[in-house]
Amino acid sequence: MTQRVRVQSFGVSRDGIGAGQEQTRQRPFGHVDPGELMAWAFETAHFPGRTAPGGSRGVEDRLTRDFAQGIGAEIMGRHKFGPQRGPWPDDGWTGWWGEEPPFHTPVFVLTHHPRPPLTVGETTFHFVDAALAEALALAKAAADGKDVRIGGGVTTLREFLEADLIDEMHVAIAPLEYGTGLRLWERPEELEDRFHLERITAPSGVEHCFFWRR
Amino acid sequence: MTQRVRVQSFGVSRDGIGAGQEQTRQRPFGHVDPGELMAWAFETAHFPGRTAPGGSRGVEDRLTRDFAQGIGAEIMGRHKFGPQRGPWPDDGWTGWWGEEPPFHTPVFVLTHHPRPPLTVGETTFHFVDAALAEALALAKAAADGKDVRIGGGVTTLREFLEADLIDEMHVAIAPLEYGTGLRLWERPEELEDRFHLERITAPSGVEHCFFWRR
Numbered sequence A, B: 001m002t003q004r005v006r007v008q009s010f011g012v013s014r015d016g017i018g019a020g021q022e023q024t025r026q027r028p029f030g031h032v033d034p035g036e037l038m039a040w041a042f043e044t045a046h047f048p049g050r051t052a053p054g055g056s057r058g059v060e061d062r063l064t065r066d067f068a069q070g071i072g073a074e075i076m077g078r079h080k081f082g083p084q085r086g087p088w089p090d091d092g093w094t095g096w097w098g099e100e101p102p103f104h105t106p107v108f109v110l111t112h113h114p115r116p117p118l119t120v121g122e123t124t125f126h127f128v129d130a131a132l133a134e135a136l137a138l139a140k141a142a143a144d145g146k147d148v149r150i151g152g153g154v155t156t157l158r159e160f161l162e163a164d165l166i167d168e169m170h171v172a173i174a175p176l177e178y179g180t181g182l183r184l185w186e187r188p189e190e191l192e193d194r195f196h197l198e199r200i201t202a203p204s205g206v207e208h209c210f211f212w213r214r
Helices: A059-065 A132-142 A154-163 B057-064 B131-144 B154-160
Strands: A003-012 A017-019 A072-077 A106-110 A113-120 A123-128 A145-150 A170-174 A195-199 A208-211 B004-011 B017-019 B073-079 B108-109 B115-120 B122-126 B147-150 B168-174 B195-201 B209-214
Touching: A003 A059, A003 A154, A017 A154, A059 A145, A059 A208, A059 B209, A072 A154, A106 A208, A113 A145, A123 B057, A132 A145, A132 B017, A145 A154, A154 A195, A170 B122, A208 B057, A208 B073, B004 B122, B017 B154, B057 B209, B073 B131, B073 B154, B122 B131
Parallel strands: A003 A145, A003 A170, A072 A106, A072 A145, A106 A123, B004 B147, B004 B168, B073 B108, B073 B147, B108 B122
Antiparallel strands: A003 A017, A113 A123, A170 A208, A195 A208, B004 B017, B115 B122, B168 B209, B195 B209
C-alpha cells in the first residue's frame, strides 16, 4: 500500500476560518472557541480527548473513529504545538494536551528554531526546520509504512495544499461565521480542479467535505 | 474498553429486503443482485474485496474503511457461509470468498451440523451448534478484547436483534425495491425504542442508518 498524506476532521466556519490570530496559552484558537467550532466531534463516542462515557455513534463518530486508523506520524505547525514565538523559552511547555497527547505516534513540529525531541506520554515531538517536502519525507520514514496526517493549523495546511502534497482531506464546516481570523479558503470549490469533492450535511448541521485527488 | 457487538454495512432495499430465499451456488443472494444492493460499497477505495485501483474516498469510504477496525471475530449464519442445507456434503466448499476471505479473524458459523474448523487464508471458520448468547461468548473470547461483528445474513441478524444482543448497527438502504425476499424490517423506526437512530443520505442515493443503544 502506498503511504498517503491525509487531513482528518479539520474544522472551519462557513466563512472558512479555522482559528483566530491572537493565540494565547489560555486560548489556543484565539477568538475562535474550539468547543463551538468542533462541537460535532466532542459529542462523538470516539473523540480522542473524550473522557465521559456515552457519546453518539452515528456518521460523525465514524469520522472521529478514523482519526488514528492507519496513521503512523503527524506533521503540525509550531502554533498547533504552542503559543510561543521566536526562540523557545525555557518555560516547561509540553503542548496543549496534558500528560497523554492523542497522537501516539511521532509528531514533526515545523519550526525555524530546532530543539531536542520531547516525549510526552506515548507521543514524541520532533522539532524540525525543514522544507515541507523534506519534513514529509522524515514523517513518512518514521510512519513505518502507514499514512501521514497533516494536523494543521490553518497556515500549515494551506502551505501543504499549495505545495500539492495532500492526497485526501476531510474538512468539517460548522454552521458559524467568524468574519476575521486565519482562513483556509474562500470556498471549498476552489480545490475542485485537483480534488474530487463530496459534501454531506450531518444532522448536527455540520457540512462534511471530503476531498481526494483526481 | 468494553467489547461491543457491531453490525457493519449491512445492505437492504427500501422495502427492507436483504436477500432472496432461493439461494444457489451461483446466486448467494438469490434474486437479489449484491452488486446492485451494495453498489455504493463496491465503488469505495476501501471495499474489502476491491482489487481495482482508484475508488471513492468520501463518506461511504469511511464506512467500508471501518469494516475491520477493532473487530476480533465475526458470527455468521450458515447461509452466509454456503448454500448447503442439512448435513454438510463432502463437496470441498470453502465459502464464497476464494482463497483469501475478507475476515482475517476467527469466524463462528451457526449451524445445527457441527464440523471441524476450516482455515482459508487468514480466516478460520468454526462451526458451532449453539444458542446465540453462547456463540457470542465464544466469539468474544476469541476476539482478544476486540469487538464482535454480526455478519448476517438477514435471519441471523433478526435473531440477534430479537435477543437484544446488538450494541450498534449500520444498515445501508439502497434506492431499490424487491417486493419479496428475506426482510430485515418493515421500517427502521421499529428499532427506535431500543436504539438511537441517525439517518443520512449520501450522494449515491443510499440512506445510511446508524443505530446505537439508548
